Amino acid sequence: MKLQASSPQDNQPSNTTNNSTDSNHLSMDEHAMRSMDWDSIMKELEVDDDSAPYQLQPSSFNLPVFPDIDSSDVYPGPNQITGYGFNSLDSVDNGGFDYIEDLIRVVDCIESDELHLAHVVLSQLNQRLQTSAGRPLQRAAFYFKEALGSLLTGTNRNQLFSWSDIVQKIRAIKEFSGISPIPLFSHFTANQAILDSLSSQSSSPFVHVVDFEIGFGGQYASLMREIAEKSANGGFLRVTAVVAEDCAVETRLVKENLTQFAAEMKIRFQIEFVLMKTFEILSFKAIRFVDGERTVVLISPAIFRRVIGIAEFVNNLGRVSPNVVVFVDSEGCTETAGSGSFRREFVSAFEFYTMVLESLDAAAPPGDLVKKIVETFLLRPKISAAVETAANRRSAGQMTWREMLCAAGMRPVQLSQFADFQAECLLEKAQVRGFHVAKRQGELVLCWHGRALVATSAWRF
Amino acid sequence: MYSAIRSSLPLDGSMGEYSDGTNLPVDACLVLTTDPKPRLRWTSELHERFVDAVTQLGGPDKATPKTIMRTMGVKGLTLYHLKSHLQKFRQGRQLCKESTENSKDVSCAAESQDTGSSSTSSLRLAAQEQNEYVYVSSSYQVTEALRAQMEVQRRLHEQLEVQRRLQLRIEAQGKYLQSVLEKACKAIEDQAVAFAGLEAAREELSELAIKVSNGSQVPFHTTKMTVPSLSELAVAIEHKNNCSAESSLTSIPVSATLMKRHRGVFRNGESVVVGHETGWVMPSSSLG
Numbered sequence: 190m191k192l193q194a195s196s197p198q199d200n201q202p203s204n205t206t207n208n209s210t211d212s213n214h215l216s217m218d219e220h221a222m223r224s225m226d227w228d229s230i231m232k233e234l235e236v237d238d239d240s241a242p243y244q245l246q247p248s249s250f251n252l253p254v255f256p257d258i259d260s261s262d263v264y265p266g267p268n269q270i271t272g273y274g275f276n277s278l279d280s281v282d283n284g285g286f287d288y289i290e291d292l293i294r295v296v297d298c299i300e301s302d303e304l305h306l307a308h309v310v311l312s313q314l315n316q317r318l319q320t321s322a323g324r325p326l327q328r329a330a331f332y333f334k335e336a337l338g339s340l341l342t343g344t345n346r347n348q349l350f351s352w353s354d355i356v357q358k359i360r361a362i363k364e365f366s367g368i369s370p371i372p373l374f375s376h377f378t379a380n381q382a383i384l385d386s387l388s389s390q391s392s393s394p395f396v397h398v399v400d401f402e403i404g405f406g407g408q409y410a411s412l413m414r415e416i417a418e419k420s421a422n423g424g425f426l427r428v429t430a431v432v433a434e435d436c437a438v439e440t441r442l443v444k445e446n447l448t449q450f451a452a453e454m455k456i457r458f459q460i461e462f463v464l465m466k467t468f469e470i471l472s473f474k475a476i477r478f479v480d481g482e483r484t485v486v487l488i489s490p491a492i493f494r495r496v497i498g499i500a501e502f503v504n505n506l507g508r509v510s511p512n513v514v515v516f517v518d519s520e521g522c523t524e525t526a527g528s529g530s531f532r533r534e535f536v537s538a539f540e541f542y543t544m545v546l547e548s549l550d551a552a553a554p555p556g557d558l559v560k561k562i563v564e565t566f567l568l569r570p571k572i573s574a575a576v577e578t579a580a581n582r583r584s585a586g587q588m589t590w591r592e593m594l595c596a597a598g599m600r601p602v603q604l605s606q607f608a609d610f611q612a613e614c615l616l617e618k619a620q621v622r623g624f625h626v627a628k629r630q631g632e633l634v635l636c637w638h639g640r641a642l643v644a645t646s647a648w649r650f
Numbered sequence: 651m652y653s654a655i656r657s658s659l660p661l662d663g664s665m666g667e668y669s670d671g672t673n674l675p676v677d678a679c680l681v682l683t684t685d686p687k688p689r690l691r692w693t694s695e696l697h698e699r700f701v702d703a704v705t706q707l708g709g710p711d712k713a714t715p716k717t718i719m720r721t722m723g724v725k726g727l728t729l730y731h732l733k734s735h736l737q738k739f740r741q742g743r744q745l746c747k748e749s750t751e752n753s754k755d756v757s758c759a760a761e762s763q764d765t766g767s768s769s770t771s772s773l774r775l776a777a778q779e780q781n782e783y784v785y786v787s788s789s790y791q792v793t794e795a796l797r798a799q800m801e802v803q804r805r806l807h808e809q810l811e812v813q814r815r816l817q818l819r820i821e822a823q824g825k826y827l828q829s830v831l832e833k834a835c836k837a838i839e840d841q842a843v844a845f846a847g848l849e850a851a852r853e854e855l856s857e858l859a860i861k862v863s864n865g866s867q868v869p870f871h872t873t874k875m876t877v878p879s880l881s882e883l884a885v886a887i888e889h890k891n892n893c894s895a896e897s898s899l900t901s902i903p904v905s906a907t908l909m910k911r912h913r914g915v916f917r918n919g920e921s922v923v924v925g926h927e928t929g930w931v932m933p934s935s936s937l938g
Contacts, residue, residue, distance in 0.1 A: 352838040362827060363828070366823065373820065380819070405830050409826075410825065410827075411823050415819070445833060450829070610809055611815070614813050
């Protein structure tokens with residue numbers, strides 16, 4: 190694809206995009222319209238006021254074209270972005286969000302399989318985004334850039350290589366729980382949903398929780414506490430955790446610590462681990478179920494990444510007849526369905542994590558070391574995972590998870606007033622301005638300035 | 651929010667305030683107090699008559715003290731009495747309305763009856779410091795007030811319970827994470843100790859080897875395990891990017907970095923450089 194006319198400002202012809210085979214030019218009106226969308230998006234992302242506002246200069250050059258996009262695409266066309274990117278490429282980084290446009294260009298290049306060009310743009314980005322400092326937007330851009338880099342080079346930096354990394358991660362979780370209500374909201378709301386489902390029937394005291402994202406097991410501490418208090422003659426808790434293959438160390442830690450904690454709480458406790466790979470093959474047959482137990486299944490969007498047939502998964506879930514299925518979405522998946530577009534999911538994830546970083550800024554003073562730890566060891570791996578997911582576009586063309594659950598015959602269970610009160614209480618304790626709790630469609634949602642960060646819901650067949 | 655109902659409502663319908671003396675019925679209808687400045691006691695009966703009269707006259711906004719006096723036909727009731735009572739009545743209604751609008755918790759039974767009702771409007775005034783009158787017109791309102799108050803108390807109780815439980819849960823989680831952290835740190839130290847021992851042994855060996863050899867440029871030095879594996883390189887780069895986080899964490903023992911560098915040694919015992927590692931495997935780990 191050739192440029193119709195070269196831009197006078199464009200000193201770097203290597204950056205002209207050649208990756209489209211269509212000669213599809215948008216009219217100027219469409220340009221303007223799409224720039225407005227971009228405007229509002231950027232405003233939402235709260236770009237620094239100091240940044241030089243970019244100008245749409247359609248008259249200076251004709252924009253190159255990208256592959257055609259869905260007309261229903263909310264986001265602006267690539268032409269816009271390339272245009273702005275051209276403008277700012279030669280100039281010194283003025284703190285504007287031109288790097289975001291470049292990020293999206295990399296995404297587009299990857300999507301259209303032009304890896305060489307992607308590398309080029311990325312290397313330039315590496316020049317401009319060298320540190321993970323600055324405003325949330327900039328930090329998010331840095332992490333996403335790193336994630337894209339990993340994607341391109343095929344390295345996986347998320348593994349915990351050493352004990353030092355593991356300690357850092359545990360510390361990050363601990364600190365994060367201390368400054369932001371996000372992790373505690375996820376855990377406690379889920380726990381309350383579990384407890385509510387148990388209290389409704391006074392039948393079996395045996396509880397079996399199937400957890401697909403156990404982490405370091407922090408959620409079970411408070412659950413065990415509650416079980417211990419509620420039952421007269423010592424409670425009983427059994428956990429089956431489905432874990433990834435490279436989690437040997439964490440697994441051992443979890444087992445040791447949970448077992449010890451349960452002993453202190455005087456609860457009879459068992460924990461088993463099942464490899465994710467095994468689960469992918471055998472589904473719920475890989476898990477041991479015992480008659481007479483009440484089964485609770487904890488899921489999150491992560492499961493939909495690993496499992497190939499989601500409908501099948503939900504069906505198998507039904508066969509297990511769980512008491513309750515608790516879905517905790519702390520990745521912002523609630524709104525977007527699998528759109529099948531890397532770019533769309535990338536932008537969506539970018540917005541989401543920018544919000545999370547903003548909320549982190551509100552919770553901790555600037556430059557605080559705690560924030561750095563949380564970002565590096567907690568958020569960054571999540572961002573990498575999100576980018577990888579978006580690139581894989583596994584969920585292409587599928588329904589939202591909510592639709593999938595409903596289609597399989599599940600119905601949402603109303604969360605109790607206790608859960609509501611607890612969430613409000615938590616926010617009061619956290620004392621971070623900007624968070625609030627909302628209910629929507631049977632979910633309890635933790636919002637940051639109106640944007641959902643964590644959504645918890647309970648389901649049953 | 652709860653101000654309309656907050657203070658204690660007399661449950662038996664009697665007046666909330668008692669003067670020095672007792673109630674002395676002055677005449678058939680009016681009850682006056684016996685303190686130095688005799689004041690009219692608005693008994694429930696009297697109040698009901700008042701309310702009826704007001705209703706007849708089209709509501710508290712339409713009725714005037716004069717017309718009420720005429721309608722009620724109670725001897726000894728002065729305009730002055732009625733003026734103040736009517737004012738309080740109007741205020742009380744306002745209070746009740748406001749409190750119901752603002753609060754979702756408190757159900758003001760009077761409100762539900764007041765809105766557009768013509769039959770039995772009633773008044774409930776909370777006894778504030780300045781306000782000496784508490785009106786409870788009928789037992790129905792008493793029940794309603796009770797129920798509302800119970801509801802309020804129940805919610806307060808539940809919220810307190812939630813707070814208490816939440817505190818326990820937060821503590822449990824914090825305690826758990828702390829112990830996980832400690833165990834992990836301890837594991838580092840244990841390993842570091844093991845490494846240190848191993849490293850010391852290796853150093854001795856290599857020194858010995860140097861002595862044994864003829865002092866030429868024996869490449870034995872290169873066996874000092876300084877060549878990191880690919881994965882360690884990646885880690886090092888990553889840590890370089892995050893060096894500010896790393897360097898300030900003083901609680902991580904220095905031996906941890908020692909361990910990291912010489913991980914290759916630990917894995918293979920003898921050989922120097924290990925191949926690319928795909929994951930962390932503990933020598934004695936076992937799943938489950």
